[in-house]
Amino acid sequence: MDSTDNTLLLILNPEAGLRYARKFLPEIIALFTDYGYQCLVFVTEKRGDATEFVKKYGGRVKCIVSIGGDGTFNETVTGVMQAGLNIPVGYIPAGSTNDFANSLHLPSDIMNAAKNIMEGEPVSIDVGRFQQRYFAYVASFGAFTRASYETPQNVKNALGHLAYILEGMKSLASIRPEHVKLIADGRTYESELLFGAVSNSTSLGGVLTLDPDVVDMNDGKFEIMLVHMPNSAIELNEILTAIASKQYECSMIDFIRTDRAEIFASPDMDWSLDGEHQKGSEHIVIENIHDALRILTKETIGGEK
Numbered sequence: 001m002d003s004t005d006n007t008l009l010l011i012l013n014p015e016a017g018l019r020y021a022r023k024f025l026p027e028i029i030a031l032f033t034d035y036g037y038q039c040l041v042f043v044t045e046k047r048g049d050a051t052e053f054v055k056k057y058g059g060r061v062k063c064i065v066s067i068g069g070d071g072t073f074n075e076t077v078t079g080v081m082q083a084g085l086n087i088p089v090g091y092i093p094a095g096s097t098n099d100f101a102n103s104l105h106l107p108s109d110i111m112n113a114a115k116n117i118m119e120g121e122p123v124s125i126d127v128g129r130f131q132q133r134y135f136a137y138v139a140s141f142g143a144f145t146r147a148s149y150e151t152p153q154n155v156k157n158a159l160g161h162l163a164y165i166l167e168g169m170k171s172l173a174s175i176r177p178e179h180v181k182l183i184a185d186g187r188t189y190e191s192e193l194l195f196g197a198v199s200n201s202t203s204l205g206g207v208l209t210l211d212p213d214v215v216d217m218n219d220g221k222f223e224i225m226l227v228h229m230p231n232s233a234i235e236l237n238e239i240l241t242a243i244a245s246k247q248y249e250c251s252m253i254d255f256i257r258t259d260r261a262e263i264f265a266s267p268d269m270d271w272s273l274d275g276e277h278q279k280g281s282e283h284i285v286i287e288n289i290h291d292a293l294r295i296l297t298k299e300t301i302g303g304e305k
Contacts, residue, residue, distance in 0.1 A: 005062040008037040011053050011076060013044045013068030013094070021067050021094035024110045028067070028092070031111065035118045037062075044072065047276075054079025063088045063296060065117060069095020070137070074274035077127060077293060078134045088294040090117030100137040100274065103201040103217065105299040122294035123301050125217045126200050129287045135273040136293075137201035139286060141265075142178050142227070143194050177229035180265045184224065184258040191254075194239075195227040198261060198286050211246055217301050220290035224256040259288040 010029070014022040029039050040061060042053045050072050058064060058079060064087060066076040073091050080089060092113040093101030107113045128135040177192035200217055202210045215223055225248060230236040238252045248255045263284040271278040295301070 006036055006038050007061045008032055008039050009053070009057050009061040009064045010039045010041045011044065011050050011064065011066050011068075011072070012041070013050070013072040016068035016072060016094045021092065021110055024114075025067075027111060028114045031114050032065075032118065044068070044075075048075065050075035051079040051082070054085070055083045058083055058085045058087065061087065063090060065090040065092060065114075067092040067094055069093070070098060070100045070274045071095070071276045073100060074134070074136055074276055077136045080293065081127060081129075081134045081289075086294075088122040088296045090114075090120070090296040092117070100201055103137060103215070104295060104297060104301055106297060107299075116298050117296045120297040120299075123218075123297055124291045125293050125295055125301065126220060126222075127289045127292035128198065128200060128222065129289055130271070130273055130278065131281065131284060133273060133278060137274055138197055138199040139271055139273050139278070140195070140197040140199075141180075141193075141269055141271050141280070142196055178265060178269050180226070180263060180269075182224070182226065182256075182264075183262040184256050184260065187256075189226060189254050189256070191226070192229040193226055194229045195225075197225050198222050199225070200288070209246055210248075218291060220259050220288055221257045222259065222261070222286070222288050224254075224258065224261060226254040226256070228252045228254075259290070261286045 010032070012022060012025060029041065032039050040057060044050050050066065054064060054076055064076060064080070066073045066089065072095070076089060091101060091104070091106060092110060093106055093108065094110065107116050128139060130139050177194060180193050180196060181188060181190040199210070200215070200222055202212050202215050210223060227239060230239060230252065235252055238250055242248050242250045242253055263286065264282065265280065267280050267282045269280040271280060
Protein backbone atom coordinates (compact mmCIF):
# COMPACT_ATOMS: atom_id res chain seq x y z
CA MET A 1 0.00 0.00 0.00
CA ASP A 2 1.56 3.32 -1.02
CA SER A 3 1.45 6.35 1.21
CA THR A 4 1.23 9.34 -1.12
CA ASP A 5 -1.43 10.73 1.18
CA ASN A 6 -0.01 10.17 4.64
CA THR A 7 -3.05 10.58 6.90
CA LEU A 8 -4.73 7.57 8.50
CA LEU A 9 -7.86 7.66 10.68
CA LEU A 10 -7.38 5.27 13.61
CA ILE A 11 -10.46 4.42 15.73
CA LEU A 12 -10.02 2.44 18.96
CA ASN A 13 -12.67 0.92 21.21
CA PRO A 14 -10.72 0.68 24.50
CA GLU A 15 -13.34 -1.58 26.14
CA ALA A 16 -13.39 -4.29 23.46
CA GLY A 17 -12.56 -7.84 24.45
CA LEU A 18 -10.02 -8.07 27.25
CA ARG A 19 -9.12 -4.39 26.77
CA TYR A 20 -5.96 -5.82 25.31
CA ALA A 21 -5.59 -3.76 22.16
CA ARG A 22 -5.29 -0.39 23.90
CA LYS A 23 -2.04 -1.56 25.51
CA PHE A 24 -0.59 -1.81 22.01
CA LEU A 25 -1.73 1.61 20.81
CA PRO A 26 1.77 3.23 20.98
CA GLU A 27 3.27 0.29 19.08
CA ILE A 28 0.51 0.37 16.47
CA ILE A 29 1.03 4.10 15.90
CA ALA A 30 4.80 3.58 15.68
CA LEU A 31 4.31 0.83 13.09
CA PHE A 32 1.99 2.97 10.96
CA THR A 33 4.45 5.87 11.28
CA ASP A 34 7.24 3.61 10.01
CA TYR A 35 5.12 3.01 6.91
CA GLY A 36 4.88 6.75 6.35
CA TYR A 37 1.55 7.58 7.95
CA GLN A 38 0.44 10.30 10.30
CA CYS A 39 -2.29 8.91 12.56
CA LEU A 40 -5.43 10.80 13.45
CA VAL A 41 -6.49 8.87 16.57
CA PHE A 42 -9.93 8.77 18.19
CA VAL A 43 -11.12 6.64 21.12
CA THR A 44 -14.78 5.66 21.37
CA GLU A 45 -16.66 6.40 24.59
CA LYS A 46 -20.19 5.41 23.66
CA ARG A 47 -22.19 3.58 21.02
CA GLY A 48 -22.20 5.38 17.67
CA ASP A 49 -18.92 7.23 18.20
CA ALA A 50 -17.03 5.30 15.50
CA THR A 51 -19.69 6.14 12.93
CA GLU A 52 -19.53 9.83 13.75
CA PHE A 53 -15.71 9.87 13.63
CA VAL A 54 -15.77 8.34 10.15
CA LYS A 55 -18.43 10.74 8.88
CA LYS A 56 -16.60 13.77 10.25
CA TYR A 57 -13.00 12.90 9.35
CA GLY A 58 -13.13 10.06 6.80
CA GLY A 59 -13.16 12.37 3.82
CA ARG A 60 -9.78 13.82 4.84
CA VAL A 61 -7.78 10.59 5.04
CA LYS A 62 -6.44 7.88 2.78
CA CYS A 63 -7.59 4.94 4.88
CA ILE A 64 -9.36 4.05 8.10
CA VAL A 65 -8.33 1.47 10.69
CA SER A 66 -10.82 0.11 13.21
CA ILE A 67 -9.56 -1.52 16.42
CA GLY A 68 -12.20 -3.34 18.44
CA GLY A 69 -14.84 -6.00 18.05
CA ASP A 70 -17.34 -6.66 15.31
CA GLY A 71 -19.63 -3.98 16.77
CA THR A 72 -16.94 -1.31 16.41
CA PHE A 73 -16.25 -2.48 12.88
CA ASN A 74 -19.98 -2.33 12.14
CA GLU A 75 -20.05 1.31 13.24
CA THR A 76 -17.00 2.06 11.10
CA VAL A 77 -18.60 0.46 8.04
CA THR A 78 -21.83 2.34 8.72
CA GLY A 79 -19.91 5.62 8.73
CA VAL A 80 -18.22 4.77 5.43
CA MET A 81 -21.57 3.88 3.82
CA GLN A 82 -23.49 6.86 5.19
CA ALA A 83 -20.76 9.28 4.12
CA GLY A 84 -20.49 7.70 0.67
CA LEU A 85 -16.74 7.20 1.06
CA ASN A 86 -14.63 5.08 -1.26
CA ILE A 87 -11.54 4.58 0.88
CA PRO A 88 -10.11 1.28 2.17
CA VAL A 89 -10.69 0.09 5.72
CA GLY A 90 -8.38 -1.97 7.92
CA TYR A 91 -9.64 -4.10 10.81
CA ILE A 92 -7.60 -5.06 13.88
CA PRO A 93 -9.88 -7.55 15.67
CA ALA A 94 -9.87 -7.13 19.45
CA GLY A 95 -13.36 -8.21 20.49
CA SER A 96 -14.79 -11.21 22.30
CA THR A 97 -15.85 -13.28 19.31
CA ASN A 98 -14.56 -11.59 16.13
CA ASP A 99 -16.81 -13.58 13.81
CA PHE A 100 -16.27 -11.32 10.85
CA ALA A 101 -12.51 -11.18 11.34
CA ASN A 102 -12.48 -14.99 11.34
CA SER A 103 -14.34 -15.03 8.03
CA LEU A 104 -11.75 -12.61 6.64
CA HIS A 105 -8.93 -14.82 7.98
CA LEU A 106 -7.38 -11.82 9.71
CA PRO A 107 -4.53 -12.42 12.18
CA SER A 108 -5.65 -12.65 15.79
CA ASP A 109 -2.38 -11.17 17.03
CA ILE A 110 -2.74 -7.40 17.37
CA MET A 111 0.57 -6.38 15.81
CA ASN A 112 0.38 -8.99 13.05
CA ALA A 113 -3.07 -7.65 12.19
CA ALA A 114 -1.68 -4.10 12.04
CA LYS A 115 1.19 -5.19 9.79
CA ASN A 116 -1.28 -7.13 7.62
CA ILE A 117 -3.10 -3.85 6.96
CA MET A 118 0.07 -1.96 6.05
CA GLU A 119 1.29 -4.66 3.68
CA GLY A 120 -2.14 -5.52 2.27
CA GLU A 121 -4.13 -4.41 -0.72
CA PRO A 122 -7.81 -3.43 -0.92
CA VAL A 123 -10.12 -6.42 -1.41
CA SER A 124 -13.79 -5.71 -2.16
CA ILE A 125 -16.65 -7.27 -0.20
CA ASP A 126 -20.42 -6.88 -0.08
CA VAL A 127 -22.27 -4.96 2.64
CA GLY A 128 -25.83 -5.51 3.83
CA ARG A 129 -28.47 -2.82 4.16
CA PHE A 130 -31.19 -3.41 6.76
CA GLN A 131 -33.79 -0.67 6.28
CA GLN A 132 -31.65 2.43 6.98
CA ARG A 133 -28.88 0.60 8.84
CA TYR A 134 -25.94 -1.42 7.53
CA PHE A 135 -24.28 -4.66 8.55
CA ALA A 136 -20.94 -6.14 7.60
CA TYR A 137 -21.68 -9.83 8.06
CA VAL A 138 -25.00 -10.84 9.65
CA ALA A 139 -28.54 -9.82 10.53
CA SER A 140 -30.12 -12.43 12.78
CA PHE A 141 -33.15 -13.12 14.97
CA GLY A 142 -34.42 -15.82 17.30
CA ALA A 143 -32.57 -18.16 19.66
CA PHE A 144 -29.19 -16.89 20.96
CA THR A 145 -29.58 -13.59 19.06
CA ARG A 146 -30.52 -11.60 22.16
CA ALA A 147 -27.43 -12.88 23.98
CA SER A 148 -25.17 -11.21 21.41
CA TYR A 149 -26.16 -7.73 22.60
CA GLU A 150 -27.42 -8.38 26.14
CA THR A 151 -24.43 -10.27 27.53
CA PRO A 152 -22.57 -7.94 29.96
CA GLN A 153 -19.26 -6.68 28.59
CA ASN A 154 -17.29 -8.07 31.53
CA VAL A 155 -18.72 -11.53 30.85
CA LYS A 156 -17.84 -11.24 27.15
CA ASN A 157 -14.33 -10.17 28.12
CA ALA A 158 -13.85 -13.15 30.41
CA LEU A 159 -15.46 -15.90 28.34
CA GLY A 160 -15.36 -14.78 24.72
CA HIS A 161 -17.86 -16.47 22.39
CA LEU A 162 -18.65 -19.03 25.12
CA ALA A 163 -20.43 -16.18 26.89
CA TYR A 164 -22.97 -16.00 24.08
CA ILE A 165 -23.68 -19.71 24.33
CA LEU A 166 -24.06 -19.60 28.11
CA GLU A 167 -26.35 -16.57 28.00
CA GLY A 168 -28.37 -18.24 25.26
CA MET A 169 -28.76 -21.40 27.32
CA LYS A 170 -30.31 -19.36 30.14
CA SER A 171 -33.20 -18.47 27.86
CA LEU A 172 -33.75 -21.89 26.25
CA ALA A 173 -36.67 -22.66 28.54
CA SER A 174 -38.39 -19.44 27.52
CA ILE A 175 -37.64 -19.64 23.79
CA ARG A 176 -40.71 -19.14 21.70
CA PRO A 177 -40.91 -19.58 17.95
CA GLU A 178 -41.06 -16.53 15.72
CA HIS A 179 -43.67 -16.54 12.97
CA VAL A 180 -41.88 -15.17 9.94
CA LYS A 181 -42.71 -14.79 6.27
CA LEU A 182 -39.72 -14.24 4.01
CA ILE A 183 -39.88 -13.46 0.29
CA ALA A 184 -36.77 -13.94 -1.83
CA ASP A 185 -36.25 -14.58 -5.56
CA GLY A 186 -39.98 -14.91 -6.15
CA ARG A 187 -40.43 -17.61 -3.50
CA THR A 188 -42.22 -17.30 -0.17
CA TYR A 189 -41.07 -19.05 3.00
CA GLU A 190 -43.44 -18.89 5.97
CA SER A 191 -43.06 -20.85 9.17
CA GLU A 192 -42.54 -20.90 12.94
CA LEU A 193 -38.80 -20.38 13.26
CA LEU A 194 -36.28 -21.06 16.00
CA PHE A 195 -33.56 -18.94 14.39
CA GLY A 196 -32.86 -16.99 11.24
CA ALA A 197 -29.79 -15.29 9.79
CA VAL A 198 -29.05 -13.25 6.68
CA SER A 199 -25.29 -13.46 6.41
CA ASN A 200 -22.17 -12.76 4.40
CA SER A 201 -19.84 -14.71 6.66
CA THR A 202 -18.66 -18.21 7.51
CA SER A 203 -18.98 -17.81 11.29
CA LEU A 204 -22.09 -16.83 13.25
CA GLY A 205 -21.56 -16.34 16.97
CA GLY A 206 -19.19 -19.26 17.24
CA VAL A 207 -22.29 -21.49 17.13
CA LEU A 208 -23.05 -21.86 13.43
CA THR A 209 -20.39 -22.20 10.76
CA LEU A 210 -20.93 -22.13 7.01
CA ASP A 211 -18.73 -23.95 4.54
CA PRO A 212 -16.12 -21.49 3.18
CA ASP A 213 -16.65 -23.05 -0.26
CA VAL A 214 -20.28 -21.91 -0.13
CA VAL A 215 -19.70 -18.32 1.04
CA ASP A 216 -18.38 -15.80 -1.48
CA MET A 217 -18.13 -12.48 0.32
CA ASN A 218 -18.25 -10.42 -2.87
CA ASP A 219 -20.74 -12.19 -5.13
CA GLY A 220 -23.69 -9.88 -4.52
CA LYS A 221 -25.53 -12.62 -2.63
CA PHE A 222 -26.44 -13.36 0.97
CA GLU A 223 -26.65 -16.80 2.51
CA ILE A 224 -29.92 -17.01 4.45
CA MET A 225 -30.52 -19.74 7.01
CA LEU A 226 -33.98 -20.35 8.49
CA VAL A 227 -34.13 -22.95 11.27
CA HIS A 228 -37.64 -24.27 11.89
CA MET A 229 -39.00 -24.72 15.41
CA PRO A 230 -38.73 -28.44 16.30
CA ASN A 231 -41.89 -30.17 17.50
CA SER A 232 -40.24 -33.43 18.52
CA ALA A 233 -36.95 -34.90 19.70
CA ILE A 234 -36.45 -36.33 16.22
CA GLU A 235 -36.73 -32.90 14.60
CA LEU A 236 -34.42 -31.37 17.21
CA ASN A 237 -31.87 -34.10 16.55
CA GLU A 238 -32.10 -33.38 12.81
CA ILE A 239 -31.22 -29.72 13.48
CA LEU A 240 -28.34 -30.61 15.79
CA THR A 241 -26.96 -33.12 13.30
CA ALA A 242 -27.12 -30.55 10.49
CA ILE A 243 -25.31 -27.95 12.60
CA ALA A 244 -22.63 -30.43 13.72
CA SER A 245 -21.99 -31.64 10.16
CA LYS A 246 -22.39 -28.20 8.53
CA GLN A 247 -24.82 -29.86 6.10
CA TYR A 248 -27.75 -27.48 6.23
CA GLU A 249 -29.92 -28.88 3.47
CA CYS A 250 -32.50 -30.75 5.50
CA SER A 251 -36.24 -30.58 6.18
CA MET A 252 -35.77 -28.45 9.31
CA ILE A 253 -33.57 -25.81 7.68
CA ASP A 254 -34.14 -23.60 4.65
CA PHE A 255 -30.92 -22.41 3.01
CA ILE A 256 -31.36 -19.57 0.51
CA ARG A 257 -28.96 -17.51 -1.58
CA THR A 258 -30.29 -14.14 -2.70
CA ASP A 259 -29.44 -10.44 -3.06
CA ARG A 260 -32.68 -9.17 -1.53
CA ALA A 261 -35.22 -10.37 1.01
CA GLU A 262 -38.46 -9.02 2.39
CA ILE A 263 -39.39 -10.14 5.88
CA PHE A 264 -42.78 -9.87 7.55
CA ALA A 265 -42.80 -10.54 11.30
CA SER A 266 -43.94 -9.18 14.65
CA PRO A 267 -42.50 -5.73 15.40
CA ASP A 268 -41.62 -7.19 18.82
CA MET A 269 -39.12 -9.57 17.19
CA ASP A 270 -35.75 -7.90 17.77
CA TRP A 271 -32.71 -8.43 15.56
CA SER A 272 -28.97 -8.41 15.95
CA LEU A 273 -26.85 -6.62 13.33
CA ASP A 274 -23.22 -7.72 13.69
CA GLY A 275 -23.94 -8.34 17.38
CA GLU A 276 -25.61 -4.96 17.95
CA HIS A 277 -29.27 -4.57 18.87
CA GLN A 278 -31.82 -3.57 16.23
CA LYS A 279 -35.49 -3.14 17.02
CA GLY A 280 -37.86 -5.16 14.90
CA SER A 281 -40.45 -4.02 12.39
CA GLU A 282 -43.50 -5.55 10.77
CA HIS A 283 -41.98 -5.19 7.28
CA ILE A 284 -38.23 -5.27 6.70
CA VAL A 285 -36.25 -5.07 3.48
CA ILE A 286 -32.68 -6.41 3.46
CA GLU A 287 -30.51 -5.74 0.42
CA ASN A 288 -27.02 -6.77 -0.62
CA ILE A 289 -24.85 -3.85 -1.74
CA HIS A 290 -22.36 -5.49 -4.05
CA ASP A 291 -18.71 -4.45 -4.09
CA ALA A 292 -19.42 -1.86 -1.41
CA LEU A 293 -16.42 -1.96 0.91
CA ARG A 294 -12.66 -2.35 0.40
CA ILE A 295 -10.80 -4.23 3.13
CA LEU A 296 -7.02 -3.85 3.46
CA THR A 297 -5.49 -7.29 3.87
CA LYS A 298 -2.88 -9.72 2.60
CA GLU A 299 -5.21 -12.62 3.40
CA THR A 300 -7.39 -14.48 0.93
CA ILE A 301 -11.03 -13.66 1.60
CA GLY A 302 -13.76 -16.22 1.07
CA GLY A 303 -14.75 -16.40 -2.58
CA GLU A 304 -11.82 -14.25 -3.73
CA LYS A 305 -10.44 -15.45 -7.02
